[in-house]
Amino acid sequence: MASSGWIERIRGRIGARSAELKLALRVTIAGTLAYSVTKILDLPQGYWAVITAVVVMQASVGGSLKAAVERFSGTLTGAIYGGLVAAFVPHSSPLNLGFAMVVALFPLALLAAVKPAFRVAPITSLIMLLPPTGQAIGPLASAFDRVLEITLGNIVGVVVSVFILPARAHTLMTDAAAKVVSLNAELFSVFIEELTAGPQGRSALQKLHPQIRSALKKAEAAAEEATRERKSHLTEAPDPEPLIRTLYRVRHDLVMIGRAASTPLPAPVRDRLGHSLIALHETTRALLLDLAQALQHRKAPPDPYAFQEALNAFSGEAEAFRSEALMRELPGKTFGQVFALGFAFEQFRLDLSDLLLRTEDLTLERARRPAES
Structure with a gap:
């Protein structure tokens, strides 16, 4: 034994x-x-x-x-x-x-x-x-x-x-991209925790940000090599640049969310938006982790329906809350924070949808050329 x-x-x-x-x-x-x-x-x-x-x-x-x-x-x-x-x-x-x-x-x-x-x-x-x-x-x-x-x-x-045991740069790129997306899921969780429980994830952020930057640089370097393989007609994989650009846009969206989450939401706001915010956190984290698996194994991207519904619910709650008299009694900084969160989440939705499309392109290419790795 x-x-x-x-x-x-x-x-x-x-x-x-x-x-x-x-x-x-x-x-x-x-x-x-x-x-x-x-x-x-x-x-x-x-x-x-x-x-x-x-x-x-x-x-x-x-x-x-x-x-x-x-x-x-x-x-x-x-x-x-x-x-x-x-x-x-x-x-x-x-x-x-x-x-x-x-x-x-x-x-x-x-x-x-x-x-x-x-x-x-x-x-x-x-x-x-x-x-x-x-x-x-x-x-x-x-x-x-x-x-x-x-x-x-x-x-x-x-x-x-x-x-001899060829390693395509395209595969290295998607592996690095999968690492970026999985780390983004962890980062999103830290941001939601800061919104609801206070700045307790500072140490986690200090570890996550360098890891994400390193993974992005690795994906970008592999994309340059993948482009060289395409120009040399060693592969017919899709152009890697759109995937890298989208990863950077998603990264920028998360930076915006992080800025809006730099201070906890006041208790009245948490009481009103907490449920929809938790649902958004759960669906977003699940979507990002499933997307990382899809990139790594070049499978079909996950269905974003649950994430879309959760974001729509949060946006509706936030809009209704901003319109209520209670919001006018809160500091202007709080109003700006809720507005910034809504705006950042919407940008995140758009770029995440684009990332899902880029992942689908990889799946279609693999279906056309099953021997390509």
Whole structure:
């Protein structure tokens, strides 16, 4: 019994890190395959192909394509320019070598500062001046070998990324989006608690906001890689940008709700709106959690009917309450708070409806291409 429980715990931890394990396996295969190819071709500096294959291997195919393109463009630029500097600028003495390094580094360092995709170019240019191999076979031949080996490493890395346990950036994006939505459900609960019970969720907010920002950045980065996969015709998944834009709009709506919920509602307001507010909380939280599951598993989005009805009920109660004489006896700040809540909830309704449509687009795409993941 004890051993079976131990095995189950190991399986659970492995399952929780399946994406990381797949990436580690792809990196290992890419490096080993690149090494084998360099030995077959008898390349003089084959280790560069191995290093490149490992460097370009990213969490998704789109990320690997980006890394491969940047690695190749930077290496090609650095090798050509560094080779020319090594060929035509004397660098036999320490003083001459120092001058040649300045000539080789400054223009490419400036290029890399302006365009980060070329950040490997200064390194490659510098290597062209320093290694004994480049001096033994000549700078231009060394530059050719360097570009050939980097190209080989790029090809191996991308091929392994595409065919060995491929992780599509689109899947990474929807997983990150699901994380954002589930965290939004927690955030909404904290806001309602602050409205009804006071500012007791400050510590929770301090944890939730950084987590949401981190998940949004991860989703946005994966969306950029997914766009690259679409442009490379590696997938026919929908354009990821609408989903990311909608996630940010929903985030903005929740910020507005949070501002309106920064102070508890006065007792007369809670007595009148408390029931509809609790119902709205329950239906909203359930909808967001179900939506997170739909995004993660690319299923049909949940039905928002209960949420719509609860929001309509709250809006009706709030409007009636604002019209009553009791409201005129309360401070103007309270009137503004109830109005701000109603406005923020309506904006939230619109953007949440859009998010449901974006999730439905993912489902339709999966139905058209069941093999796409």
